[in-house]
Amino acid sequence: MAEEAKKKDRTRWFREMKSEMKKIVWTDRKTVVKDTGTVLLCSLLIGACIWIADYFFINGIQLIITFLK
Template identity: 50%
Template sequence: MEENKNTSTNQTSANKKVEAKKTKKNDGKDSFADYKAEFKKIVWPDRPEVIQKTFTVIVTSLLIGAIIFCMDTVFSTAYNGIIGLLG
C-alpha cells in the first residue's frame, strides 16, 4: 500500500514539473543558451567504449548476414529442387 502512495507522490511531482515547463514563457522558441546548457549535459563515450560498441555492431552485422545468406541458399536450393521435380 505504501508503494502506491510513493508512486502517486512521484507522479504528482513529475506532473508539476511538466506543467512548470509548459508555463515557462519562451513562445516556442529555444534560445541558444538553452541549447548550450543541454549540450553540456551530454556524456560522451570514451575511446575504448566506442571501439567495443563498433566491434559489436560489425560482428552482429556479419552474423546476421551469414544467417540470411545460409537461409537464402537453402530456400533457393529447395525451390529449384521443387521446380525441377514439377518441371
C-alpha cells in the first residue's frame, strides 16, 4: 500500500511540474545575448576596479613599510 502511495505522489509531482513548465515565458535570443553582454561588461568593469584598488593598496602598504624601516 505504501508503494502505491509513493507512485501516486511521484506521478502527481511530475504532472504538476509539467503544468508549471508550460507557464514559463522564455526570453528571445536577442534579449539573452544583450543581457549576457551587460553582465560580462559589468563583471569586467568591477574586476578592473578591484584590480586597480588592489594595486594602490599594495603600493601604499609597501611605501608605509619602507618609511618605518
